[in-house]
Amino acid sequence: MSEPLSYLGVPLTRPKVGFFELSSCEGCQLQILNNEATLLDFLNLVEIVNFREGMTERADTYDIAFVEGSVTRKDEIVRLTDIRKNAKILVALGSCACFGGVNRLKNRFRDLDWVKKEVYGDFPVDTMETHPLEDFVPVDLSIFGCPIKKEEVERIVTDLVVGKMVHHPEYPVCMECKANQNICLFELGEPCLGPVTRAGCDAWCPSNRRGCWGCRGPAEGANLKQLKKIMHTYGFSGETILDRLECFGGFASFSDSVRSQNKKTPAGRKKS
Amino acid sequence: MKISCEVDVHHLTRVEGHGNIKISIKNGSVKKAQWEVVETPRFFEAMLVGKHWENAPYICGRICGICSIGHTLASIRAVENGFGIIPTAQTTHLRLLLKHMETLQSHILHLYFLAAPDFLGVGSVLPLAKTHPDVVQRALRLKLLANDACDIIGGRRLHPTRTVVGGFTMLPEKRQLEKIRQRLISSVPDLLASADLFKTFDIPDFSRETEFVSLKGDTDYPFIGGRLVSTDGVLKKEQQYRSMTNEYCKTGFTSKLSKLSRPSFAVGALARLNNNFPLLHPTAQEVSKSLGLVPVNHNPYMCNVAQLVECVHVVFDSVQLIDTLLANPWQEPRQPVQAKKGEGVGAVEVPRGILYHYYKFDSHGKVIKADCVIPTSQNHANILHDIEALASQYAGTGKQDREIELLAEMLVRAYDPCISCSVH
Numbered sequence: 001m002s003e004p005l006s007y008l009g010v011p012l013t014r015p016k017v018g019f020f021e022l023s024s025c026e027g028c029q030l031q032i033l034n035n036e037a038t039l040l041d042f043l044n045l046v047e048i049v050n051f052r053e054g055m056t057e058r059a060d061t062y063d064i065a066f067v068e069g070s071v072t073r074k075d076e077i078v079r080l081t082d083i084r085k086n087a088k089i090l091v092a093l094g095s096c097a098c099f100g101g102v103n104r105l106k107n108r109f110r111d112l113d114w115v116k117k118e119v120y121g122d123f124p125v126d127t128m129e130t131h132p133l134e135d136f137v138p139v140d141l142s143i144f145g146c147p148i149k150k151e152e153v154e155r156i157v158t159d160l161v162v163g164k165m166v167h168h169p170e171y172p173v174c175m176e177c178k179a180n181q182n183i184c185l186f187e188l189g190e191p192c193l194g195p196v197t198r199a200g201c202d203a204w205c206p207s208n209r210r211g212c213w214g215c216r217g218p219a220e221g222a223n224l225k226q227l228k229k230i231m232h233t234y235g236f237s238g239e240t241i242l243d244r245l246e247c248f249g250g251f252a253s254f255s256d257s258v259r260s261q262n263k264k265t266p267a268g269r270k271k272s
Numbered sequence: 273m274k275i276s277c278e279v280d281v282h283h284l285t286r287v288e289g290h291g292n293i294k295i296s297i298k299n300g301s302v303k304k305a306q307w308e309v310v311e312t313p314r315f316f317e318a319m320l321v322g323k324h325w326e327n328a329p330y331i332c333g334r335i336c337g338i339c340s341i342g343h344t345l346a347s348i349r350a351v352e353n354g355f356g357i358i359p360t361a362q363t364t365h366l367r368l369l370l371k372h373m374e375t376l377q378s379h380i381l382h383l384y385f386l387a388a389p390d391f392l393g394v395g396s397v398l399p400l401a402k403t404h405p406d407v408v409q410r411a412l413r414l415k416l417l418a419n420d421a422c423d424i425i426g427g428r429r430l431h432p433t434r435t436v437v438g439g440f441t442m443l444p445e446k447r448q449l450e451k452i453r454q455r456l457i458s459s460v461p462d463l464l465a466s467a468d469l470f471k472t473f474d475i476p477d478f479s480r481e482t483e484f485v486s487l488k489g490d491t492d493y494p495f496i497g498g499r500l501v502s503t504d505g506v507l508k509k510e511q512q513y514r515s516m517t518n519e520y521c522k523t524g525f526t527s528k529l530s531k532l533s534r535p536s537f538a539v540g541a542l543a544r545l546n547n548n549f550p551l552l553h554p555t556a557q558e559v560s561k562s563l564g565l566v567p568v569n570h571n572p573y574m575c576n577v578a579q580l581v582e583c584v585h586v587v588f589d590s591v592q593l594i595d596t597l598l599a600n601p602w603q604e605p606r607q608p609v610q611a612k613k614g615e616g617v618g619a620v621e622v623p624r625g626i627l628y629h630y631y632k633f634d635s636h637g638k639v640i641k642a643d644c645v646i647p648t649s650q651n652h653a654n655i656l657h658d659i660e661a662l663a664s665q666y667a668g669t670g671k672q673d674r675e676i677e678l679l680a681e682m683l684v685r686a687y688d689p690c691i692s693c694s695v696h
Contacts, residue, residue: 023314025336118317
């Protein structure tokens with residue numbers, strides 16, 4: 001496991017990496033363990049010094065910190081700031097870290113007290129509006145997806161280790177879907193954000209006949225106006241489109257503005 | 273002799289989510305024995321309010337990164353029960369097969385990556401790759417098989433894509449199922465080798481009389497839907513899940529807790545096995561007996577063994593399910609869905625125990641109320657009482673702090689807690 005690494009004859013250092021989680025399902029970290037065929041090779045590429053979900057040993061110095069999850073409580077800001085201080089490179093791992101993820105759906109309600117009451121009644125619980133990491137600390141690199149795609153993580157980590165630039169595709173999922181020779185889901189009556197969502201997942205959902213819900217956020221130059229127009233022609237309601245645009249927070253700048261027009265608390269209780 | 277002890281484990285490792293253990297023993301008597309859950313709540317039940325029904329399984333699957341398939345299936349079942357949809361035999365078989373493969377994947381992950389390092393005296397699975405390469409390779413083979421099967425049936429091992437209300441968006445190819453069938457059959461020696469490995473483990477000798485809650489099987493070992501049962505003799509319908517879980521809040525826990533006939537109860541592989549032992553596949557029953565596990569067993573550390581027994585069961589049962597699927601021509605993957613006003617409950621046995629999703633819909637099929645009761649939240653109170661009993665048992669025995677700490681950590685790990693899931 002610890003023979004010297006080299007790339008094209010140039011010796012490389014194994015970076016010390018740590019995995020951390022804020023508010024999340026911890027699924028993205030699990031994805032790291034989920035590629036059994038290449039797991040041991042992947043582990044050979046780095047030195048894992050912190051991975052609470054998988055190991056007991058912990059260290060506070062690391063070159064790369066992978067942070068999963070979004071910030072939903074004040075103590076998480078402190079933890080995140082500490083991680084940022086200890087890490088040379090901070091990577092936002094998955095949609096929750098990049099955009100707030102599904103956790104952000106609670107921001108639809110203006111009244112956080114209603115949100116707390118709906119789940120916990122009168123029992124006191126601490127929470128705040130959901131934020132992505134970049135609202136509090138500089139993020140060096142984002143790995144998109146809910147969940148992240150392991151092959152993509154492996155490629156990105158390899159690039160980091162050998163010192164290559166990391167690039168994300170600028171084109172949308174639609175391109176990958178076409179390349180996979182899928183029937184367009186619009187033709188099958190299934191709403192899909194493929195035309196506006198950043199590629200890199202190899203059209204994971206559409207290739208399984210499930211429309212894209214935009215977990216990777218917008219492609220460069222995503223034309224939402226045109227998407228809405230096309231989806232309306234295929235008979236999809238505004239609500240159906242909005243459900244998808246707001247699901248993972250990647251299109252928040254658009255979906256939040258639509259929601260704020262009818263942002264309300266259920267049972268007619270509005271906050272003044 | 274040492275009769276005082278301080279244990280303070282902040283953010284226990286090798287479990288999903290954030291929990292703390294605190295034990296304080298002074299002069300042989302227990303001053304403090306605590307299990308705390310500090311995970312941040314995400315408020316899924318509030319998120320769903322106002323959302324159209326099709327969002328529910330998609331969003332709720334994200335409650336958990338380990339048992340996302342179980343959450344998705346429980347959510348789908350709740351919606352289908354709410355709308356009066358009865359899944360076809362094909363869908364039922366495929367869902368159960370998918371569920372089995374998640375059970376296998378999750379149990380193997382827990383047994384080899386999270387639990388085994390304690391029994392082998394290391395901090396993680398990483399050093400085992402060097403010292404026990406055959407063990408690690410075996411674990412990876414089994415996990416890969418389960419995950420590949422989840423990809424083929426559910427579209428994706430984590431946060432499945434093909435599972436929808438009414439059925440599946442698309443079906444696996446039959447030759448893919450045939451391959452999985454072959455791999456399942458050839459995995460049996462790996463499972464028996466796993467059993468041999470666990471026979472060498474020194475399972476701590478600790479028992480506390482506990483009420484065990486699970487689904488009750490009628491003709492098959494239960495996983496999806498059915499009646500609810502407890503070893504204290506409670507028997508209820510799926511729709512009555514609230515009176516089976518009796519959730520309440522408690523200081524020190526951001527998760528809710530549950531109780532039934534006693535101050536706490538346990539769910540999970542050991543509970544399922546204790547309630548349904550005769551319905552296990554005969555080979556699984558043999559493995560269970562060979563590891564000293566017969567119902568009703570009250571040693572929480574035996575949950576590890578129960579998981580292993582279930583791995584054997586699901587592998588044999590999956591082969592039968594695939595045979596049934598292969599014997600029939602494919603039908604339509606998905607039936608149409610007609611939303612209506614009403615409410616529905618879905619109870620599913622996920623790896624860590626019985627999971628309930630409940631939704632109430634308005635006439636447009638929008639969620640007006642949601643409730644999810646998670647296995648680990650049902651276990652928290654029992655973990656707490658176990659830690660108290662464990663501390664008492666060892667208070668005057670002169671064990672070192674680190675020994676008691678390890679026993680307490682192993683106890684919590686035996687429940688395979690999914691803490692972020694329990695808080696959701």
